[in-house]
Amino acid sequence: xxxxxxxxxxxxxxxxxxxxxxxxxxxxxxxxxxxxxxxxxxxxxxxxxxxxxxxxxxxxxxxxxxxxxxxxxxxxxxxxxxxxxxxxxxxxxxxxxxxxxxxxxxxxxxxxxxxxxxxxxxxxxxxxxxxxxxxxxxxxxxxxxxxxxxxxxxxxxxxxxxxxxxxxxxxxxxxxxxxxxxxxxxxxxxxxxxxxxxxxxxxxxxxxxxxxxxxxxxxxxxxxxxxxxxxxxxxxxxxxxxxxxxxxxxxxxxxxxxxxxxxxxxxxxxxxxxxxxxxxxxxxxxxxxxxxxxxxxxxxxxxxxxxxxxxxxxxxxxxxxxxxxxxxxxxxxxxxxxxxxxxxxxxxxxxxxxxxxxxxxxxxxxxxxxxxxxxxxxxxxxxxxxxxxxxxxxxxxxxxxxxxxxxxxxxxxxxxxxxxxxxxxxxxxxxxxxxxxxxxxxxxxxxxxxxxxxxxxxxxxxxxxxxxxxxxxxxxxxxxxxxxxxxxxx
Ligand code: NBP
Numbered sequence: 001x002x003x004x005x006x007x008x009x010x011x012x013x014x015x016x017x018x019x020x021x022x023x024x025x026x027x028x029x030x031x032x033x034x035x036x037x038x039x040x041x042x043x044x045x046x047x048x049x050x051x052x053x054x055x056x057x058x059x060x061x062x063x064x065x066x067x068x069x070x071x072x073x074x075x076x077x078x079x080x081x082x083x084x085x086x087x088x089x090x091x092x093x094x095x096x097x098x099x100x101x102x103x104x105x106x107x108x109x110x111x112x113x114x115x116x117x118x119x120x121x122x123x124x125x126x127x128x129x130x131x132x133x134x135x136x137x138x139x140x141x142x143x144x145x146x147x148x149x150x151x152x153x154x155x156x157x158x159x160x161x162x163x164x165x166x167x168x169x170x171x172x173x174x175x176x177x178x179x180x181x182x183x184x185x186x187x188x189x190x191x192x193x194x195x196x197x198x199x200x201x202x203x204x205x206x207x208x209x210x211x212x213x214x215x216x217x218x219x220x221x222x223x224x225x226x227x228x229x230x231x232x233x234x235x236x237x238x239x240x241x242x243x244x245x246x247x248x249x250x251x252x253x254x255x256x257x258x259x260x261x262x263x264x265x266x267x268x269x270x271x272x273x274x275x276x277x278x279x280x281x282x283x284x285x286x287x288x289x290x291x292x293x294x295x296x297x298x299x300x301x302x303x304x305x306x307x308x309x310x311x312x313x314x315x316x317x318x319x320x321x322x323x324x325x326x327x328x329x330x331x332x333x334x335x336x337x338x339x340x341x342x343x344x345x346x347x348x349x350x351x352x353x354x355x356x357x358x359x360x361x362x363x364x365x366x367x368x369x370x371x372x373x374x375x376x377x378x379x380x381x382x383x384x385x386x387x388x389x390x391x392x393x394x395x396x397x398x399x400x401x402x403x404x405x406x407x408x409x410x411x412x413x414x415x416x417x418x419x420x421x422x423x424x425x426x427x428x429x430x431x432x433x434x435x436x437x438x439x440x441x442x443x444x445x446x447x448x449x450x451x452x453x454x455x456x457x458x459x460x461x462x463x464x465x466x467x468x469x470x471x472x473x474x475x476x477x478x479x480x481x482x483x484x485x486x487x488x489x490x
Contacts, residue, residue: 140164271345
């Protein structure tokens, strides 16, 4: 057989796979494609890929045979068992040093498992986040590859060529080893949940609070998209609000108010709980979707339970300006929490994340792309060790400026009876984060009272009676003098 010509293989010719193949072909790469339902290969070649230099394979063996060494194969199939099944099918045909890249939305613990497993067999496994949907895959996605470091030199050129570009820089860089790429993609999706929830709350306030029409709300979003909130999600919300159905009425108002989810938001919150990181805003975003989905029960509740009737009677423009600031401040908190989660996961897994690089990867191509991510990149470029985004001068000043508006909006939401769970949790988190003393001392006392869980005292009260080491237990129903130092739970 003549020398293989394929630069890269791709398995999975659904929306993402097809578009990524066309993107790579446009950049001069020879792609070999395969799909479980083999007829889709021929259909793709005869239609979408017509006239392009793409090789169709009708078996795994044929796919592998057509690839240059080391073979590079991207899987873009449904996350879960399909990925394991294709790895098992590929393995017997691959050689040491060949590369398998999973570009689907796999859960990062699965990626860690696959990475470890394939490493023992000399195969280089990469889990890469791919964001930007169909449009991104076709014209430049944000790519977040992480896995076996030896794979990166072999995939760097193609990944950075097909990725989105911002200010001439590719929205793709090496994230780190093992499951770090998929971890970062998961957090990206969680942040996306948060951004969408914040925008939905702003829409609700504009609609129910101010009584604006969809066209008027579209105008507000048009203006916001020229300021600090300039982003893809604000832009598409503007378009959605302007979109009228055939009868001239806004289509969005006909849509059932029950939000779906595929699981990446839930995974982000579960990881936050596992690592003990207060990622409250994404948590609220996930729970808000679940509250929305119990539509029938909400309809029954709406007929039984009472509250204020939303009716605003102040300065509307001031309100809209306040809302913009409240949305901006809450978004800063959400990203602060997201980067905190990344920091803690980095410690647990010994992944050394480059936060400025992540900002750049998310700055273009993906769903959360925004001008704001450029500011995040700058903050981490200025100080790669930045402990919290809020400690950066730019974000510190932005939060300071937004604070009065932010507080007014949450107060008004409560007064008008319009739920603002994401705005409110962001502010509550901010007030908690900036408190050097929280009421957790009382919780510790309660835990010791009913469960002898012990407590520690503040440094200034450390003494023979209250030693620093070990837990202290008190008989709370006694009258003093019966505190005992204990090593219980120490
Ligand atoms: P889907 O997630 O709908 O997957 C379709 C592909 O998976 C087809 O090639 C299908 O083969 C294959 N497949 C299925 Br379904 N079950 C299989 C099984 N048991 N064994 C082998 N192959 C199986 O496609 P997509 O929307 O293009 O997404 C691909 C990946 O990219 C997913 O992990 C997704 O989460 C991720 N992603 C999607 C988006 C997006 O906007 N859609 C964005 C970012 C990431 P068949 O043709 O034979 O049925």
